[in-house]
Amino acid sequence: MTDPTDPCLLFVGGAGNATLAVDVVETAMRQARARGLRIHVTNQEATLAATPTVGALADAVSVVDFERPGESAAWAREQAAAGAKFDIVFGVREMAQEAVAEVADALGRPGNPPHAVHRVRTKDEARAALAAAGFLQPAFRVCEDPAAAVEFLAGSTGPWVVKPRDAMGSEGVTRIDSRAELDDALAFLPGEGAFIVEEFIEGPEYSAEGVFIDGVPHVLAITSKELLPPPNFFETEYVIPALLPEAARLDIEKQVVAAFAELELRYGQFHAELWLTERGVVLGEFHVRNAGGWIHRMLAHVIPGLEWFGLVFDDVLGRPIDKEALKPVRGSAIRFPTPPPGRLVAIEGWEEVLAHPALLHAELAVAPGDIIEPHRSVENRVALIAVGADTPAEAQKLVRALDASVRFITEPVTHPPTAP
Template sequence: MHLAIVDSNPAALQTIRLAKNAGHRVTYVQSVRPQYRLTDANLALVSSVDRLVDGLVTTDADAVTEALAKCHAEHPIDFVTTQHEMSVEAVAAACRTLGLRGTSPEAVLIARRKDRCREALRAAGLASARFATATSEATTVAAAERIGYPVVIKPPSGAAGLLARVVHSTAEARAVWHGLRDGLDAVPEDWRGQFQRGLLIEEFLAGELVSVEIGARDGRFFPLCISGRSRWAGDGVTALGAFIPADLEARQADACWEYARQVCRAIGADIGVFHLEIMVTERGPVLVEFNPRVMGGGLPVAYRHATGQEVYAALLAILAGSDDFPAPPPRVDCTAVRVVIPREAGRLSPEATLAPLAQHPSVKEIIGFGENHTGPGSEVARGQALARFIVQEADQAALERTSEHLLRRLEPLLGVPLMAGRYSPGGHPVPRTRE
């Protein structure tokens, strides 16, 4: 198989290694501004490909189309994929123009417009949140009042939770409208076009937030993982991390798998591995968002520690038409990725260290300062990921205790206050634990 990979998040660079080990030909299109650090290890992965196209704006559909057309003319491409959220639209457009195989372009473009995704769910008769779109302060307020507070206001084609807010009143809705408009300065320049499509106002869903990782090919579905999500008690939206397995009853997990299959069919997501965020509510599973890519952040690393398998190996097997990959084994323990996030902007201490993580026996891996573009003495923004760590314990409750303990130890060493305290499904914060 000749696989063309257009851009990547840091963890997904491992797809290159696995594809080369499996004997595939790999073309890699690298962004002019990579999301990952150009470390020796990452450069070695990128340098191992059969063809490297460097320095491209991978959110530019015309540029991606031109690059892929040249590669395809020289050596026919069997499949095109991307593991960068903001590049999926450009890749979909290129595949449609060139007739190359990838995840259905129509499905990708529906998924990337959350309002259109909700319309597709409604047309298919699937559970969804009440929603509206707005392009002005007045229409934002009117939509929020019609749906009923609290609501979530966010860009319909955003990423990584940037500019998403929970709003409880008309005064907050007005303030958020102005703040989101001005907040584009914090969004990378290449992403801003996708963030400037008005606003999505939707019902605030109460329940247990989970992520479903599901593979699809030719009408068949491959269940990979359901992970639970930890949200910050301060707003109920900011993601503090994820844990495997999710804390669900068997019937709830079965309902999530069936709902995920139905969502894939409703939007036409035909081939690939997809990351669905789902709220398990009193009325059953309800989609929060559909991501036409493999899970990101530190979750693939947590998946490897939890299952002993690489999620990208499953992706490659599905793309290559193989069923030769094992289903993840059931777990008797619990594995989490937790994100170290400042709750206020500031400057890290010149002596900032992650030493407490390295010293703790339950911490299996650290994704440190370097991989997160920060370090001692750095200016940091509220909500910026400073580091991630993988922790394993006997159950979720022990995970929360260990994670909170470590965050408390880190806070004085980093010199900035950290987001801690988990939001409970009932809408009340789980308080910070005390030793």
């Protein structure tokens, strides 16, 4: 039982209704509990009902819609006026980050400036700010309609990427090599409204995972990524720490730290995407939240004793943090199997994966009879295998072998003939 005088964590946005989202939030809540924090969770009503284990870990739960501008901050002010005291304001969901910043600002608690969070969540605004500061960025254009996209293509050299202004998980992102492919890419965009067309960056993709300590970004590790071939951006593998020359790692860290300062971000966790190219480090999207894809579990293996969420709480509470201990000493890798699309008939070899002693986590999201869709975004992931090892190279070799040992047997889906 917590004491009502204990410091309180306001967890804005709670968890999304997915296994990964719930695991992230429950991990964060357990690390908060270990620090003697009370926990008050806010979330949308339907999602609270769908994530009962999160509510069970909290001291209090309130229905607040973080997607309605200003609602979370107004609710927090009312609570404070009624005598509630929130010492830490935090959240892990991408779509809740503006609400997290607005609540922290309203309560005078540590957080990121709301305008800075809005800027990085609006991809073109972040691109423009970084380019103006001299960081390498893809050339891009915000397009209100297809005609603007056609004009951008005519005045630049492909290939290009068509993407939403505000989304996550590679949702609606397509590479195109010609004007003829534009219409299909536009049809793949989620929703309506403005979108972005930008130059495709040639080079391996990475991300930097970290935490702000005393307002300064501290990179915990670099993640390497493997993707399926275009046109979409389905990520099939992560390795932590990335197998990189030391000079490249240091250059990435330098660029990321400088970019976060330029973007006026200073609080919480972070995940920054980038490419290594012949021109140097080209920065991609920046996020003030933990990385997805079970990277929170991988980092905990790579840096023994790491409590990524707990570092944020320790920072706010003024507790000492030994930054020298926050360095990778082991390796981890994850694979997202990509079976052929069709109706799933059988799965062979999965039980052997579950029994492997190096397994950190595995998940199977399909069963015989399900339809496996083409692999176009994180929404189409059907399974995952994450392992830990002494080195990243060993982890990569092992996870690839386990992935290859699983056989997904599918058959073509036959559609009934269309009525005349």
